[in-house]
Structure formats: C-alpha cells, structure tokens
Amino acid sequence: MNVLRQMQSFFWEKRSFLYLSILCLAIATALGLVTPNLLRTLIDDAIQAQHFEKVPALALTVIVVVALKALMQFLSGFFGGRMGNYLAYRLRNGCYEKLQVLSFRYYDKARTGDLMSRLTGDLEAIRQFIAFGIPQILNTILMVVFGAVVMLYISWQLTLITMISIPFLVIVALKFENRIHPAFQEMRLALSALTTSVQENITGVRTVKSFAREPYEVDKFSIRNERYKSNQIFASGLWSRYFPLMELLACICVVVLLGAGGTMVVRGPLTLGGLVAFFSLIWYIIGPMWNIGYLINNYTQSEASGERVMELLNQPIDVQDKEGAIELRTEDVKGHVTFENVTFAYGNKLPAVKDINLDARPGSVIGFLGGTGSGKSTIIQLLMHAYNVDSGRIKLDGIDINDIKVQSLRSQIASVFQETFLFSSSIRNNIAYGMKDVSMDEIIRAAKLAKAHDFIMEMADGYDTIVGERGMGLSGGQKQRIAIARALLKNPKILILDDATSAVDMETEHEIQSGFQEVMKGRTTFIIAHRISSLRHADEILVLDEGKVVQRGKHDELIRMPGPYQDVYHIQYADHIARMNGDAGEQVNS
Known part of the structure; x- marks a missing residue:
C-alpha cells in the first residue's frame, strides 16, 4: 500500500467519493446478511410450523431487501467510478506536466513507447483498483466479519468446525501474492518493451523500408512478443495451480459443514432453517477467500503500475528555477x-x-x-x-x-534545428506554434522571410493545409522553411540556427540567407x-x-x-x- 500512500495527494481532495463507495458497499453487505435469516424464518416459522400466511410478507421483505442491496451496490460503483476517474485524470495531468519540466538529460535515455505505456495501461490499472479494488477489499473484510458474527450467533460449535480450512486458504493466498507480484512487474516491463518496438517501427517506417529491414523488424518484435507471451504463460501457470487448490479447500469446508450440520439437525441442537441459513452464510466466508486471488491480482497489477507511474513522477528535475x-x-x-x-x-x-x-x-x-x-x-x-x-x-x-x-x-530564444519537427496540425498553427494573438499578416510575413510562402500557397488549402505526423507529406526543405518561419515569428532577442538550411538547395539557401540579413538585425x-x-x-x-x-x-x-x-x-x-x-x-x- 506504500505506492497508494504516495498517490494520496492526487485523490485526497475527493476522498468523500471513496468513503461513500465504501459505506454503500458496507450497507449492501449488511443487507446481504438479512436474506439467510429470512430463509431461516421462512423454513422454521412458516413452512415447518405451517404458518403459510407469513410467506407473502416474508417474500415481500426479501424483494425489498434485494432491491435496496442492488441500489447500494449501484451507488458504490457510481461513487467508486467517480473516484477512479478523478484519480486517473489527476495522475494523467501530473505525469504530462512532469514530462514538460523534466530535463533533456532524462529524455536522453527515455523511450517513447515506455512513457506511452505508463500514461495508458498503467494508469488504467491504477484507476480500476482505486475505483473498484479498494472497496472490494474492504467489502471482503466486512463480509468475513459480519458473516462470522451471524454464524456464531446461529451456532458457535458449527462455526468453529467449518473454520478449519480458512487459515489454509489465507496461507495459499499470501504465497500466491508473493509469487504473482514479481510476475506482473516483469509483465509490465515486457509490455513496455513491446510498445516501444511498435512505436519505433511506425515512426521509422521509411528507414525500415528503405533498408529493406522488414524481416529484421519482424524478428525483433517477435522476440519481445515472445517475452511478453512467456510472462503471460508463467502468470497463467500460477493461476492454474492456485485456483484448484483454493477450490479444493473450499469444498472441504462445505463437506464438513454439511456433515457436521446435518448431524446437529438430526440430534436437535440446530434447526433445518438454521442449517440452510448457515450454508448461505458460509459463502460469505469462503467466497471472499476464493476471490481473494482476483483481489490480489488487481492489487499487484495496480501496485506494479503505480510503481512505474510514481517512478516517473518522482524523477528528479536536473534543470529547474533556483530560489529567487x-x-x-x-x-x-x-x-x-x-x-x-x-x-x-x-x-x-x-x-x-x-x-x-x-x-x-x-x-x-x-x-x-x-x-x-x-x-x-x-x-x-x-x-x-x-x-x-x-x-x-x-x-x-x-x-x-x-x-x-x-x-x-x-x-x-528561438531555435531552428537540423532535425525539423512539425506537429500534426495546419501549417498556420505550426508557424504560430505557442504564440497568442498572432495575426495572419504576421504569419505570412514570417513565411515570406523563410521563403516558404510560395510553396504554401501552391497547396490546396494554403496555410490551412494539414501536415501529417512529424511533417509527413512535405519535403525536408519545406519542413525546414516552415520551422524557420516559426522561429522568425517569435521575434526573439537570440536566434539559433542549427544547420537550419541543410535540407535546402544552394539557391534556396542563398535566398533564405538574404532574408536572414534583415531578420538578424538587432x-x-x-x-x-x-x-x-x-x-x-x-x-x-x-x-x-x-x-x-x-x-x-x-x-x-x-x-x-x-x-x-x-x-x-x-x-x-x-x-x-x-x-x-x-x-x-x-x-x-x-
């Protein structure tokens, strides 16, 4: 839970949603205990006592209880969902803001696919756990406690007998958690590597095809896919060994209950209605123990995801404003x-x-x-x-x-780099990137100085032409001239031209240099x-x-x-x- 404590600042403002979700789930759990007791009353006081006039009232009570329980479960899911979505929203914004302030030193080693995996898959795992996992864990505790109290009230002897296998269920679940958590960590890393491979291949597809390296890329992807598959199979193997054992222990508990409880009914200490109610309540104990694997699964996935997200959020910022x-x-x-x-x-x-x-x-x-x-x-x-x-x-x-x-x-400072980057937007927006209240005349003037205006006007939509990802659809020289126009529009005190005319021909370079003479003044x-x-x-x-x-x-x-x-x-x-x-x-x- 250490990771969740680290995330506390991201959801604490809306903690009331979490409390309401837990409260509604607790009420639903308590209402669930009413049904077994109604069954006991129906069998002992109505059917066996032949007071059939009580049946309609008992049936109506059951309908009301079930309806209220369904309403409480709905409200629990509603408030939990609101909580999870709020947390995911805050975390997503926090991660993106962190990416904006992280220094170049971090990006020298960071992988795009890995970062995308953290902001999508990992955040979704955290959202699911906060929204539904935490309430379900608390609900499991409530079910066990409430169920045990009512069972002790019905028959403390039968309760002690049927609880024999419960410690074994807990031990198996804890051992499972210790093994499945590292498996999920490795699975997340494998998925990150797989995502990175796809992202790099799509981004560099022209390089791949120009070197005819498609088979190499397929082999590289297959290796990473094989690693991810192996991790999935390993985790599935853990599940396959865990569930049969849990089911066996649960069935032993039920067999002991029916044997001992049937004997007590025959001898008299326990009524038939009490046994039926007890049989319903035992699943309040076994059910949570049986499903604890799913809860552990959700918890371990969210913990592994949370560790990766918090690793990003806790990255030191190498370059930042000093005090004053x-x-x-x-x-x-x-x-x-x-x-x-x-x-x-x-x-x-x-x-x-x-x-x-x-x-x-x-x-x-x-x-x-x-x-x-x-x-x-x-x-x-x-x-x-x-x-x-x-x-x-x-x-x-x-x-x-x-x-x-x-x-x-x-x-x-305005910079024009040798490796030009354009956003998937219109040429107008690329030139005016990040600038507010820029007139069209200023954009056109900057484009003319960069010798970009003529080729822009030859396009079907002119300055409203949408360029593809990273400027796909434009030549290297055209992209570079748009980048130059973007820098000139900023009207900086310091202008940096990092091999800014490397992608244009000598004649265009001469024209741009002539334009620079005016721009460089001052x-x-x-x-x-x-x-x-x-x-x-x-x-x-x-x-x-x-x-x-x-x-x-x-x-x-x-x-x-x-x-x-x-x-x-x-x-x-x-x-x-x-x-x-x-x-x-x-x-x-x-």
Missing part, C-alpha cells in the same frame, strides 16, 4: 551572451565541451564549424539551459543564466553550419574539435590561416578555386 530566480522583461533584454571557461560532460563521459570562452555582443552573428561530436550543438543547448554546466558560467546581459527563470530565458544570432557559405558573414567564427575551440576569427582571416577551416573551405570550394587558378593561368600565358 528573476523574470526577464523583453524590453530590457539586449542579447549580450558570454561563456566563461564553460566545461560540460554528458554523464560520466569525456567532456563534450572544454573551457569555452565566448563574447557575443548584442546584434552580432557567431558561427560554429566542426565535425560531428565536436561540441557545436552542446554549446547551443547549454545556452538554452537544457543542461547545467559542470564548471564555468554562461551569462545573458551580465546575468548568470542560473539566476534566470528557465522559461523566461527560453522565451527570449538580434544575437548563433549559426551552426557545415557549409561555409552560411558562415562567411559572421562577426566571429569558432572552429571546434573534440569540444575545444581550435580556431576563431572572421571568414577572411580563417581562410588565410592554415587549419581545419581552410581545409573545409578548400574541399567545399575546390571547383571554384581550380576555376580561378585556371583563369589566372590563362591570363599569365596571354
């Missing part, structure tokens, strides 16, 4: 960014960036060039406070970004690029290698300086340089 963090006012932000001896490593790996120093004046353009893994994107992510630096400081207008509220800092811009053509107008270019700055300067300075930048320039402009050398040779010969 300030809120930036847009009109006061200038965009002066400085890095002072910044070093950072992902986990226990080697530093991704080491001793980075940078002074980006307001309105300046800073370029980054380097190979894969050189630390370019890491610098940008540190600027966005996606991670906490290991040493050194990053400042915005002289203020350490650790002293600025994370949301306030990021509201001043903004501090950071450009990560593999094409030198995107960096040649930067105020300063940093060349990175293995997390260190190995060269820095303007384009004209770096191409004359032996080093990585000059090497990249010669590779990218080899044809142009050869052509220039050829023209120069012809002029000399002439």
Whole structure:
C-alpha cells in the first residue's frame, strides 16, 4: 500500500467519493446478511410450523431487501467510478506536466513507447483498483466479519468446525501474492518493451523500408512478443495451480459443514432453517477467500503500475528555477551572451565541451564549424539551459543564466534545428506554434522571410493545409522553411540556427540567407553550419574539435590561416578555386 500512500495527494481532495463507495458497499453487505435469516424464518416459522400466511410478507421483505442491496451496490460503483476517474485524470495531468519540466538529460535515455505505456495501461490499472479494488477489499473484510458474527450467533460449535480450512486458504493466498507480484512487474516491463518496438517501427517506417529491414523488424518484435507471451504463460501457470487448490479447500469446508450440520439437525441442537441459513452464510466466508486471488491480482497489477507511474513522477528535475530566480522583461533584454571557461560532460563521459570562452555582443552573428561530436550543438543547448554546466558560467546581459527563470530565458530564444519537427496540425498553427494573438499578416510575413510562402500557397488549402505526423507529406526543405518561419515569428532577442538550411538547395539557401540579413538585425544570432557559405558573414567564427575551440576569427582571416577551416573551405570550394587558378593561368600565358 506504500505506492497508494504516495498517490494520496492526487485523490485526497475527493476522498468523500471513496468513503461513500465504501459505506454503500458496507450497507449492501449488511443487507446481504438479512436474506439467510429470512430463509431461516421462512423454513422454521412458516413452512415447518405451517404458518403459510407469513410467506407473502416474508417474500415481500426479501424483494425489498434485494432491491435496496442492488441500489447500494449501484451507488458504490457510481461513487467508486467517480473516484477512479478523478484519480486517473489527476495522475494523467501530473505525469504530462512532469514530462514538460523534466530535463533533456532524462529524455536522453527515455523511450517513447515506455512513457506511452505508463500514461495508458498503467494508469488504467491504477484507476480500476482505486475505483473498484479498494472497496472490494474492504467489502471482503466486512463480509468475513459480519458473516462470522451471524454464524456464531446461529451456532458457535458449527462455526468453529467449518473454520478449519480458512487459515489454509489465507496461507495459499499470501504465497500466491508473493509469487504473482514479481510476475506482473516483469509483465509490465515486457509490455513496455513491446510498445516501444511498435512505436519505433511506425515512426521509422521509411528507414525500415528503405533498408529493406522488414524481416529484421519482424524478428525483433517477435522476440519481445515472445517475452511478453512467456510472462503471460508463467502468470497463467500460477493461476492454474492456485485456483484448484483454493477450490479444493473450499469444498472441504462445505463437506464438513454439511456433515457436521446435518448431524446437529438430526440430534436437535440446530434447526433445518438454521442449517440452510448457515450454508448461505458460509459463502460469505469462503467466497471472499476464493476471490481473494482476483483481489490480489488487481492489487499487484495496480501496485506494479503505480510503481512505474510514481517512478516517473518522482524523477528528479536536473534543470529547474533556483530560489529567487528573476523574470526577464523583453524590453530590457539586449542579447549580450558570454561563456566563461564553460566545461560540460554528458554523464560520466569525456567532456563534450572544454573551457569555452565566448563574447557575443548584442546584434552580432557567431558561427560554429566542426565535425560531428565536436561540441557545436552542446554549446547551443547549454545556452538554452537544457543542461547545467559542470564548471564555468554562461551569462545573458551580465546575468548568470542560473539566476534566470528557465522559461523566461527560453522565451527570449528561438531555435531552428537540423532535425525539423512539425506537429500534426495546419501549417498556420505550426508557424504560430505557442504564440497568442498572432495575426495572419504576421504569419505570412514570417513565411515570406523563410521563403516558404510560395510553396504554401501552391497547396490546396494554403496555410490551412494539414501536415501529417512529424511533417509527413512535405519535403525536408519545406519542413525546414516552415520551422524557420516559426522561429522568425517569435521575434526573439537570440536566434539559433542549427544547420537550419541543410535540407535546402544552394539557391534556396542563398535566398533564405538574404532574408536572414534583415531578420538578424538587432538580434544575437548563433549559426551552426557545415557549409561555409552560411558562415562567411559572421562577426566571429569558432572552429571546434573534440569540444575545444581550435580556431576563431572572421571568414577572411580563417581562410588565410592554415587549419581545419581552410581545409573545409578548400574541399567545399575546390571547383571554384581550380576555376580561378585556371583563369589566372590563362591570363599569365596571354
């Protein structure tokens, strides 16, 4: 029950629903005890005594009792359902809000399918248990207690005799719980892996088909499906051994009851009506013991699910606002960014960036060039406070970004990443993502600056065209230009272009770069690029290698300086340089 105690804050506000559900179920249980006593009265006082005039009244009483019991059971289910739905609603919102504030470090290792499994299957298991499982457990206790009291009232001797097998039922049930709980934990993990496999396959279906790896994916899925099936079979095996034993013990109890009770009726200490009533009441004891397996099943499933949900909710937030963090006012932000001896490593790996120093004046353009893994994107992510630096400081207008509220800092930054993400919505909504009170004219202006307006207007529904999941249906260049328009519409003080024109052709890149010249005015811009053509107008270019700055300067300075930048320039402009050398040779010969 420790997991449920941890969830208490999510349902305690509506605990009255739980109390009402339990109260109604307790009343229904108590009313259920009336029927056996009515049977005893019917047999002893009406039939055997031949007072048949009592039968109609007794029959009417039974109908009223049964109707009231049904009403109480309905109300119990109604209030329990309200309670379960409220808890699931709060938990679902809590998990989603947690996912929004968790740091990049968590998502570096998280699996989408696993998270989806927690927010769907696990939450549903918890809802079912809170709504119906807890009342049923308490009802089981009430049935046993109430039933035992009435049975003792009818015949304490027969009660003691028939209770012989009850301790064995309890022992078997507890042993079953100890074995089934780990099985359900493993089953949840197997289902999570299975869900992840399906999600990854659907998301990456184009890659799968382009590499003709369908058989490999089928085999991978089959292995995970086999694991899930094996866990299901193992759990079923536990059930198959548990139920026959429970049924055997229950039947022994009934046989003892009929033998001992029949003898007592013949000898006189017990009436026939008392035996019939006792036989009905024994199921108030055996029934809950028999069904305790189902209750344990529901409890263990909800506990395993609750552990997975609480694991998510209890995840530490690596990057969060410190006490007293300030809120930036847009009109006061200038965009002066400085890095002072910044070093950072992902986990226990080697530093991704080491001793980075940078002074980006307001309105300046800073370029980054380097190979894969050189630390370019890491610098940008540190600027966005996606991670906490290991040493050194990053400042915005002289203020350490650790002293600025994370949301306030990021509201001043707009990014265009190499891997473009679009939502399953209209192009208009994708460009205006998260922006309130944005006019259509502003959206069109941003699209024109990103050179996206023309191809958007060629579509059947224009800006109301719905793009598929992750922008399916658009080319890489089209998606990238929509992402650029989205960034420009934000009107940020700091603009980050992480290889933002990698998916467009040279001509379109030139057009977009021309548009950027206007947009970059008054903004501090950071450009990560593999094409030198995107960096040649930067105020300063940093060349990175293995997390260190190995060269820095303007384009004209770096191409004359032996080093990585000059090497990249010669590779990218080899044809142009050869052509220039050829023209120069012809002029000399002439």
